[in-house]
Structure formats: structure tokens, C-alpha cells
Amino acid sequence: MTNYKLNSKNLSKLTKQVAIPQYDRSNVKTGIVHVGIGGFHRSHEAYYTDQLLHDESITEWGICGIALLDFDSKIYNTLKEQDGLYTLIVKELDGSLTKGVIGSIVDYMFAPENPSKVIEKMASADVKIITLTITEGGYNYSEATGEFDFNNPLIEFDLKNPQAPKTIFGYLTQALKLRKERGLAGFTIQSCDNIQGNGHMTKKMLMSYIKKAQPELAPWILSNVSFPNSMVDRITPATSQSDIIQLQETSEIDDAWPVVCEPFKQWVIEDDFIAGRPAWETVGAQFVEDVVPYEKMKLSLLNAGHSVLGILGALIGYNTIDESVHNKAIRTFLNSYMDKEVTPILGDLEGIDLYKYKQSLLQRFGNIYIKDQIDRICSESSAKIPIFILPTVNTQLQEGGSIEYAAFVIAAWAIYSIGIDEKGEPLLIKDVLETILKEKALVAKNDPASFLEVESVFGKLKDSKKFVDAYLNAYGNILKYGVEECIIRMNDKVLNNI
Incomplete structure (x- = not known):
């Protein structure tokens, strides 16, 4: 040939x-x-x-x-x-x-x-x-x-x-x-x-x-x-x-x-x-005339969804996004994050059926032929998280809404930044702030809240007692039970009682 x-x-x-x-x-x-x-x-x-x-x-x-x-x-x-x-x-x-x-x-x-x-x-x-x-x-x-x-x-x-x-x-x-x-x-x-x-x-x-x-x-x-x-x-x-x-x-x-x-x-x-x-x-x-509402929808759902699947899947030991979304517990977690924390802040979007859009995202994430590498999705998370996830957190804090799922993802990212997954295998971390993140992640093993002190990423988020409490709870549970078991319990609405 x-x-x-x-x-x-x-x-x-x-x-x-x-x-x-x-x-x-x-x-x-x-x-x-x-x-x-x-x-x-x-x-x-x-x-x-x-x-x-x-x-x-x-x-x-x-x-x-x-x-x-x-x-x-x-x-x-x-x-x-x-x-x-x-x-x-x-x-x-x-x-x-x-x-x-x-x-x-x-x-x-x-x-x-x-x-x-x-x-x-x-x-x-x-x-x-x-x-x-x-x-x-x-x-x-x-x-x-x-x-x-x-x-x-x-x-x-x-x-x-x-x-x-x-x-x-x-x-x-x-x-x-x-x-x-x-x-x-x-x-x-x-x-x-x-x-x-x-x-x-x-x-x-x-x-x-x-x-x-x-x-x-x-x-x-x-x-x-x-x-x-x-x-x-x-x-x-x-x-x-x-x-x-x-x-x-x-x-x-x-x-x-x-x-x-x-x-x-x-x-x-x-x-x-x-x-x-x-x-x-x-x-x-x-x-x-105005693209901002559509951009907000896409960043908060698709791009944030990618980061959620990437960080959680990386800790479990997955290599590709489709593996992560086909884990029933992670898929349910992502659905809940989109429904409970993102959807309430999006408002009306002319011409968009949000339910159908979110379902289409799960289908796209699950395309087994794409094989989107998790280390690609997780690369430069220090630049992505402030854009994809933290605006949702900050709005929900202002409005008294749920931040439990986002706090869990940030806690998982803190553990991810140590550079070892739950199987003891090294994680390939590509981030301009890799050195700083790893230093803070190692300190966080004894003082979890210290990870939130990376101000260029989190701004003043460490001053929110509601967020810090949710983050600390998630961090402790992930270390104790592992990501997947925590998500299963969270999906069953009993995580706060374990």
C-alpha cells in the first residue's frame, strides 16, 4: 500500500x-x-x-x-x-x-x-x-x-x-x-x-x-x-x-x-x-447581539463538566473522559452538580432547552471513540477552575445556594495536585503553577485549608466559612473513603453524616 x-x-x-x-x-x-x-x-x-x-x-x-x-x-x-x-x-x-x-x-x-x-x-x-x-x-x-x-x-x-x-x-x-x-x-x-x-x-x-x-x-x-x-x-x-x-x-x-x-x-x-x-x-x-449568556452556559456546564470528570476520574485512575462519565456514580454526581449548582444561576436562555443540552453533554462526554485524555483536560487547571467553576461558586455563595458539589471537586483537585492517584500511580500534571500547587497540596495533607491560599487561583474564597467548611468536609472524606465511595454516599445524600 x-x-x-x-x-x-x-x-x-x-x-x-x-x-x-x-x-x-x-x-x-x-x-x-x-x-x-x-x-x-x-x-x-x-x-x-x-x-x-x-x-x-x-x-x-x-x-x-x-x-x-x-x-x-x-x-x-x-x-x-x-x-x-x-x-x-x-x-x-x-x-x-x-x-x-x-x-x-x-x-x-x-x-x-x-x-x-x-x-x-x-x-x-x-x-x-x-x-x-x-x-x-x-x-x-x-x-x-x-x-x-x-x-x-x-x-x-x-x-x-x-x-x-x-x-x-x-x-x-x-x-x-x-x-x-x-x-x-x-x-x-x-x-x-x-x-x-x-x-x-x-x-x-x-x-x-x-x-x-x-x-x-x-x-x-x-x-x-x-x-x-x-x-x-x-x-x-x-x-x-x-x-x-x-x-x-x-x-x-x-x-x-x-x-x-x-x-x-x-x-x-x-x-x-x-x-x-x-x-x-x-x-x-x-x-x-449578546453572546455572554450562551458563553456562561457553555463554560459552566461543558467546560466545568470536563474538569469535574477529569479531576475525579484522574484520582480513581482513569485515563480518558469517556471512562469517567461511564462510571455511574461520577455521572450521577455530575448531573447533580449541573442541576443543583449551575442551572439555578443561568437564568433564561432564548432558544435553549437546558435539560436537552445537559443530556447532550453526557452523550458527548461518553463518546467512546473520542478517547479524550484526562491529563489534557486537567492540564492548566489553575487557569481553568477560576473560569469554569469558581464563578458558579461565588454566585451561589452570594445567593445562599448549594456549593457542596463544587467544594468536593476543589478538595479532589487539592489531593490530585499531590501528584499520586488512589492506586499509588503518578499523575501527569501540566500546569504553570505546578510547583506552587504541589507545595500547597503537600502542606494541605496536615492543614487542608492551606490549599485555598493560592490567591491567584481562589481569590478570597478562603474567607468564606460556608465554602471552607464544605471543602474541609469533602477533603477529609476523600482521604478516608476514596473518591468513588464518597460520591456514592453523596449521591445517596448521606455524605454529611459519615
């Missing part, structure tokens, strides 16, 4: 195996610069844009993918060798695979290699939109203060070295400065990250940086740059070696980094694009 290396030259040889772009990629100009060309971007925005480009009258919305960080060199080199092409593998609920080559990434750059080239690209008159998937932690937001963290060494570097930045804030500032100096229009900056009010967050953080780095630029940006909020959703697990091999065996495609994802996809966007935008609504996106 002949395997064809995925690139432009071999694209025409793949028509019998998979769907390929039916448009002339050489005619497509870059109108979008995307920072963070990982799996999610390639299963989501790049997919929508690829579908749009099949209308060959649309040639101005190609994507230039920017690999921002040093460890992004692998994806950059892969895309460079494959002419920006990659295979998207949709794992259907029945186990079948829907495969297609995506062609919307028509240019790609490695920022650490040539920062000035990236700045020039962003400043190009053809570029109308900068989109971002830089992870929740990339926004440099302090949970303790609610403000931009100027103590970050990378931010300190960018302030001293504006022409060779390392963070998105340094790049955007210099690109906007050039556009202003050259008399060009501004652009739209669109976050595609899992942050409620992600456009508001992007604007707040960028303006905080600019007021210190280039204060004279601030008024121009406020008049010439827009920051629409958006809600993004498509479960996209890390690509495994078995996915690469399966693609070779079933489709004769040698793709060094295909992307796998679930069939479900959703993109809800505020229609606030100052320099024009693609007609993504023609390929399934939804434009609305």
Missing part, C-alpha cells in the same frame, strides 16, 4: 480517500491571522473557514497561522512541510470516521524565529481579523486582583524589548502601532478561548498593557479596534499515534499531525467586526 505524504503536490491523488479542498488555494489571500494553531483552532475556526472558501468567489479570508511559543515549533514545522494542509477526522458516535483535508491555512509563521515578520503580517492592510486560541492562561489575568499581571517575566521582557516580543500583547501592540503610523485601518481581535466575555477580557487585558507600553496609542485603538465576544464548542482531544496510523491504514495519507474531533460543533459570535468579516453564518456559525 502506498501512503501519500500530505502536501499540495499530492492533494489530487487523495480524492478517492478523503474530501479535499475544491478551491484554488493559490488564489486565497490572508485576511485572518490566527495565533495558536493547535488542535482546537484546526477543528473549529479553520474548519468553518475552509467550508466558506469552497465558494470560489471568496478569496480574501485565508488564514495565516502563528505559532507563538518556543514549544510550538513542532506544529509549525508540520504545517510548513504539509503546505498548511492537515486532515480533520470526525469520530462519529457510531464509530465511523468522516475525513477531510482542510486547506484554509494558507500561510504559517514561527514567531520566535522572526518576530518582526509576524508583526508586519499583522500590520498588513489585507489582514482584517486577528483571532486567538492562546488558552485561558494566555490572557495574563490575576484571579486575585482581576487585573493584568505586570509581574509576569514575559510581560516585563516585552515592555523592555518591544520589537522582539514574546507575548500576544507585545505583538498586537506593535502591529497596531504600525497600522496607525501608516494610516491604515484597525482590525478586529476575536478571542476563540473558553473565557466568559472573552472579547471583553481581551480588550481589558490588551488596553492595560498598552496604557503602560504605548499609552499614546490607546485612544486610537478604542476607535479603530473591535473585540467581539464569542462562544466556541467542539471537543477536540489530543491526536494520538494510533490516530496517525489509522489514517495511514484507512486512507493512505501520511499526515504527521491530523486533528480528531467530535461531530458536534457550535460557534456563537457577536456581530462586531470593525473591518469586515467572513460570512461564517452560511456554514453554520450563529451571529447574535
Whole structure:
């Protein structure tokens, strides 16, 4: 069997195996610069844009993918060798695979290699939109203060070295400065990250940086740059070696980094694009006046649900999310968390049946063909928990509601952060605060409440007697009985009596 290396030259040889772009990629100009060309971007925005480009009258919305960080060199080199092409593998609920080559990434750059080239690209008159998937932690937001963290060494570097930045804030500032100096229009900056009010967050953080780095630029940006909020959703697990091999065996495609994802996809966007935008609504996106309620629903249910399944499943010794959700006790616990603690704070959502939405989440989490790795879901929990879970906790504390389930998850995370599961096996913890979390987690073995002193994560939560009491109760019970037995008892509404 002949395997064809995925690139432009071999694209025409793949028509019998998979769907390929039916448009002339050489005619497509870059109108979008995307920072963070990982799996999610390639299963989501790049997919929508690829579908749009099949209308060959649309040639101005190609994507230039920017690999921002040093460890992004692998994806950059892969895309460079494959002419920006990659295979998207949709794992259907029945186990079948829907495969297609995506062609919307028509240019790609490695920022650490040539920062000035990236700045020039962003400043190009053809570029109308900068989109971002830089992870929740990339926004440099302090949970303790609610403000931009100027103590970050990378931010300190960018302030001293504006022409060779390392963070998105340094790049955007210099690109906007050039556009202003050259008399060009501004652009739209669109976050595609899992942050409620992600456009508001992007604007707040960028303006905080600019007021210190280039204060004279601030008024121009406020008049010439827009920051629409958006809600993004498509479960996209890390690509495994078995996915690469399966693609070779079933489709004769040698793709060094295909992307796998679930069939479900959703993109809800505020229609606030100052320099024009693609007609993504023609390929399934939804434009609305206010995306925040939908974003809150998704973050509080889907993303928080992922963290719940990941943390609890990791301690029990599971490797994938589907294993966790197929544990009846964990599934019941998650249902109760969503019903009792999240649903009451969401309010009315026009066009959304919350019961059906929550049931669909359980079905999606349980897709046995996705095999979403728990260590991926648990990675960078210090950035995720303040966004996915703590807003629910804080609202429920204000309203006198239930926080019992969330407190249990935080207690489990404290024990997880020690780095050993309940079988005595090491846990793979990937978190920018890993050292601090582990130090606090070890102290917490004798003084459990000390874990809540990580103020950059928990803010002032340690001052809430109601939460601390629930957390301490959960922590003690997990150590005594183990996660699964505690959840069973909790589901039976007797945990507080054990």
C-alpha cells in the first residue's frame, strides 16, 4: 500500500480517500491571522473557514497561522512541510470516521524565529481579523486582583524589548502601532478561548498593557479596534499515534499531525467586526447581539463538566473522559452538580432547552471513540477552575445556594495536585503553577485549608466559612473513603453524616 505524504503536490491523488479542498488555494489571500494553531483552532475556526472558501468567489479570508511559543515549533514545522494542509477526522458516535483535508491555512509563521515578520503580517492592510486560541492562561489575568499581571517575566521582557516580543500583547501592540503610523485601518481581535466575555477580557487585558507600553496609542485603538465576544464548542482531544496510523491504514495519507474531533460543533459570535468579516453564518456559525449568556452556559456546564470528570476520574485512575462519565456514580454526581449548582444561576436562555443540552453533554462526554485524555483536560487547571467553576461558586455563595458539589471537586483537585492517584500511580500534571500547587497540596495533607491560599487561583474564597467548611468536609472524606465511595454516599445524600 502506498501512503501519500500530505502536501499540495499530492492533494489530487487523495480524492478517492478523503474530501479535499475544491478551491484554488493559490488564489486565497490572508485576511485572518490566527495565533495558536493547535488542535482546537484546526477543528473549529479553520474548519468553518475552509467550508466558506469552497465558494470560489471568496478569496480574501485565508488564514495565516502563528505559532507563538518556543514549544510550538513542532506544529509549525508540520504545517510548513504539509503546505498548511492537515486532515480533520470526525469520530462519529457510531464509530465511523468522516475525513477531510482542510486547506484554509494558507500561510504559517514561527514567531520566535522572526518576530518582526509576524508583526508586519499583522500590520498588513489585507489582514482584517486577528483571532486567538492562546488558552485561558494566555490572557495574563490575576484571579486575585482581576487585573493584568505586570509581574509576569514575559510581560516585563516585552515592555523592555518591544520589537522582539514574546507575548500576544507585545505583538498586537506593535502591529497596531504600525497600522496607525501608516494610516491604515484597525482590525478586529476575536478571542476563540473558553473565557466568559472573552472579547471583553481581551480588550481589558490588551488596553492595560498598552496604557503602560504605548499609552499614546490607546485612544486610537478604542476607535479603530473591535473585540467581539464569542462562544466556541467542539471537543477536540489530543491526536494520538494510533490516530496517525489509522489514517495511514484507512486512507493512505501520511499526515504527521491530523486533528480528531467530535461531530458536534457550535460557534456563537457577536456581530462586531470593525473591518469586515467572513460570512461564517452560511456554514453554520450563529451571529447574535449578546453572546455572554450562551458563553456562561457553555463554560459552566461543558467546560466545568470536563474538569469535574477529569479531576475525579484522574484520582480513581482513569485515563480518558469517556471512562469517567461511564462510571455511574461520577455521572450521577455530575448531573447533580449541573442541576443543583449551575442551572439555578443561568437564568433564561432564548432558544435553549437546558435539560436537552445537559443530556447532550453526557452523550458527548461518553463518546467512546473520542478517547479524550484526562491529563489534557486537567492540564492548566489553575487557569481553568477560576473560569469554569469558581464563578458558579461565588454566585451561589452570594445567593445562599448549594456549593457542596463544587467544594468536593476543589478538595479532589487539592489531593490530585499531590501528584499520586488512589492506586499509588503518578499523575501527569501540566500546569504553570505546578510547583506552587504541589507545595500547597503537600502542606494541605496536615492543614487542608492551606490549599485555598493560592490567591491567584481562589481569590478570597478562603474567607468564606460556608465554602471552607464544605471543602474541609469533602477533603477529609476523600482521604478516608476514596473518591468513588464518597460520591456514592453523596449521591445517596448521606455524605454529611459519615
